[in-house]
Amino acid sequence: MSENNQMQHKYMEFQMLMQQLQQLEQNSENIEKHINDLMKLNENLDVISNTKKDTESLIPLGNGIFLKGSLNDNQSVVMNVGSNLCVEKSLHEAKQTVNIQMQEVSDFMIQLKTEINNTRNKLMQLQKEIQGMN
Structure with a gap:
């Protein structure tokens, strides 16, 4: 293989690895968000267990919309x-699952993270x- 072809091959490999790294980093961000969501869920389960029955609260439906309600069962x-x-x-079972x-x-x-570092x-x-080929 000529030196020019080797250079092109290495450059293409470099570009593919860069794309792979970007995808891995995006996946890492998504996983981090998922971990944070699970941690928040765990905290919310603790709050529920410490909330008295019939306590009025706002129940999130999504996108900043809430429903007024009261807690009938905190167990x-x-x-x-x-x-x-x-x-x-x-x-307790829910917390174990989370x-x-x-x-x-x-x-x-x-x-x-190991795969990101290896890449x-x-x-x-x-x-x-x-750079050594130049």
Whole structure:
């Protein structure tokens, strides 16, 4: 392979790795947001357990819209367990489920960060090779 072809090949590889890195970083941001959402959910479950029955509150429907309501049961919640199937769980069971999800997502985040670092290292090495060809 001629030196010019090698240079083009390395440059294309560099561009592909850059795109891969950008996608990995986007995934990392999304996972971080998901972890924060799970942490907030865990905090909300604590608040519910410490809230007296029949306490009036605002129930978020989404996009800044709330419904006035009162808390009838502060010991259980209804959770979506997948495939649009919802089951009633105690607050303790719900917190356990959320904690398991947080651990799984955090473990995935560690793997993702490792992949990001490996990709960055490959990019730096490839950049040195490209600069050495000039």
